Structures are given as structure tokens and as C-alpha cells.
Amino acid sequence: MKLIKQGAEAKIYRGDFYGRPCILKERFSKSYRQPALDRSLTAQRIKAEVRALFRCRLHGISVPTVYFVDIDSSCIYMEDITDSCTVREYIVQTQKENGDSAISQLKPLAAKIGGIVGKMHGNNILHGDLTTSNMLLRGSPLDLNIVMIDFGLSYFDSLAENKGVDLYVLERALLSTHPNTEELFTTLLEAYKQANKKGAAEVISKLDEVRMRGRKRTMVG
Ligand SMILES: Nc1ncnc2c1ncn2[C@@H]1O[C@H](COP(=O)(O)OP(=O)(O)OP(=O)(O)O)[C@@H](O)[C@H]1O
Known part of the structure; x- marks a missing residue:
């Protein structure tokens, strides 16, 4: 996986997921937050993002397909919208x-x-x-x-x-x-x-x- 963007909240990597072009979005922890609160907020944001992606898809709104979600490592693996x-x-x-x-x-x-x-x-x-x-x-x-x-x-x-x-x-x-x-x-x-x-x-x-x-x-x- 190659890092393509480091934002304020997440790192974005590009690579492949079992042979498919994939974007990995990894949310990182914020050192100024109390650790348990930080973990809970990060997990909430990931769940919100994945839920919205599913709901959009359900209603025919084009979004990247979610391949895999790992709450423990704060990662969403999704379709890379190439080209x-x-x-x-x-x-x-x-x-x-x-x-x-x-x-x-x-x-x-x-x-x-x-x-x-x-x-x-x-x-x-x-x-x-x-x-x-x-x-x-x-x-x-x-x-x-x-x-x-x-x-x-x-x-x-x-x-x-x-x-x-x-x-x-x-x-x-x-x-x-x-x-x-x-x-x-x-x-x-x-x-x-x-x-x-x-x-x-x-x-x-x-x-x-x-x-x-x-x-x-x-x-x-
Ligand atoms: N599924 C995807 N396919 C292709 N490119 C993507 C995809 N997801 C993100 N990107 C690229 O990575 C950039 C950052 O992604 P995203 O906005 O999800 O991350 P972010 O860290 O929340 O960004 P920001 O801090 O700018 O809000 C996008 O502008 C886009 O160029």
C-alpha cells in the first residue's frame, strides 16, 4: 500500500485488495484526546462513514464499494475510483x-x-x-x-x-x-x-x- 494523502484525520493509501484496485482510509488517533474517548470517537466516525456508504448505494447514489472494515485498526478498505x-x-x-x-x-x-x-x-x-x-x-x-x-x-x-x-x-x-x-x-x-x-x-x-x-x-x- 502506498501513502497518497495525509489529511488532518486520516491517511489515504492506494494498493490492491485481493487483486482489486483499493483505497485504504486509516483514521489515526489524536494525542490530545483521552485515549478511551479517542478510540470511541474514531470508531463512531468509521461506522458513520460505512453506514452512509451503504445507505447511498441502497438508494442508487454512486459511492465507492466497501470491501472490508477493521474497527480495531481504524481502517476502511474501499474501491479505488480509478480514471x-x-x-x-x-x-x-x-x-x-x-x-x-x-x-x-x-x-x-x-x-x-x-x-x-x-x-x-x-x-x-x-x-x-x-x-x-x-x-x-x-x-x-x-x-x-x-x-x-x-x-x-x-x-x-x-x-x-x-x-x-x-x-x-x-x-x-x-x-x-x-x-x-x-x-x-x-x-x-x-x-x-x-x-x-x-x-x-x-x-x-x-x-x-x-x-x-x-x-x-x-x-x-
Ligand atoms: N475511493 C476513492 N477512490 C479514488 N480516490 C479516492 C477515494 N477516496 C479518496 N480518494 C482520494 O483521496 C483524497 C482524500 O480522501 P478523503 O476526502 O476521503 O479523505 P480525508 O482525509 O477525509 O480528506 P480531507 O481531509 O481532505 O477531508 C480524495 O480527495 C481523493 O483524491
Whole structure:
């Protein structure tokens, strides 16, 4: 197994699992935490991640297949989404190559993302860390074959308020990472409404409230 990324919470390795391309996500302990609490928190995060991956799959949302979970060593072995790039990389590249016309090119992608998040929320799956780095585009980006990853902060909840916060995190991530993408977020929300017909109106009104609170916080400092 070869280390490919060392994050704040986990190390990511690439290798193989009985002949299949595999990603190993190993959560490490935090020395500032009391050891028993640390073990329990780490185990909770792993279980939350695996549960969300299974639940997504159950509802037809594309995620890596889980091959094996070892709570004792804090490891998840999962399918390596080979031949992929992150949505973040794709948007950056498209904006670099196409300037102003990039936005219209990226609209189908935004709509696809909105549809996926709407479906997740319709099934009460909250991601907790929706960013363009946590979405992979498999194969040709034009196929819009999106695979969602990094469910370490995910949870199940029916509250519109929390879904609004999930969308707000995505909006902030999109606008702060990619300039001039307000229009893309509007496209994304339209698709979200279609995919989560029953709940969308309430969630979007909560999103407005969360935005206002965010703005007030920025103004007050
Ligand atoms: N199943 C996978 N297939 C292919 N690449 C993956 C897979 N899982 C993770 N990666 C790669 O590893 C990176 C980090 O993965 P992930 O976001 O799950 O870890 P993390 O430690 O929680 O990251 P972060 O600290 O950035 O939130 C991803 O951006 C992606 O490039």
C-alpha cells in the first residue's frame, strides 16, 4: 500500500485488495484526546462513514464499494475510483481553459450535483462536508459520472434545518473555491428541487435563514 494523502484525520493509501484496485482510509488517533474517548470517537466516525456508504448505494447514489472494515485498526478498505478526477480539479481546469463561457459548459455538472444531493437529502442522508473535492468524476467528465466520497462527517437526519446547513456548506465551498459560480449554484438548486420534491421548499427556506446568519456573523465579526 502506498501513502497518497495525509489529511488532518486520516491517511489515504492506494494498493490492491485481493487483486482489486483499493483505497485504504486509516483514521489515526489524536494525542490530545483521552485515549478511551479517542478510540470511541474514531470508531463512531468509521461506522458513520460505512453506514452512509451503504445507505447511498441502497438508494442508487454512486459511492465507492466497501470491501472490508477493521474497527480495531481504524481502517476502511474501499474501491479505488480509478480514471477519475475531483469535481474541483475539473471546474478549475474548465474555467482556466474557457474563461467566461465555462459557466454555461459547467451547468449540466451543477445540475447533476444538485440531483444527487437532492436524492441524498430526500433519503435523509446528510454528507456533512459537501465540497467539490469530495466528488469524483469517473471516466470522461462529459459523462457526468459522479462518485461521492468522504462520508466521515455524515449522519442521518430528517430536519430541514440541517439539510439547509449541508447546502450552505456546499454553497460556501463552491463560491470560495471557484470564482463567479453563483449562477452554477442556482442551477444546482433547481435540480435539487426536482430530486427532493417533497422537502426542497422547506430546506431552501432554511438555507436562506442560514445565509442570513452567516452574513450577520461576517458583519459583526
Ligand atoms: N475511493 C476513492 N477512490 C479514488 N480516490 C479516492 C477515494 N477516496 C479518496 N480518494 C482520494 O483521496 C483524497 C482524500 O480522501 P478523503 O476526502 O476521503 O479523505 P480525508 O482525509 O477525509 O480528506 P480531507 O481531509 O481532505 O477531508 C480524495 O480527495 C481523493 O483524491
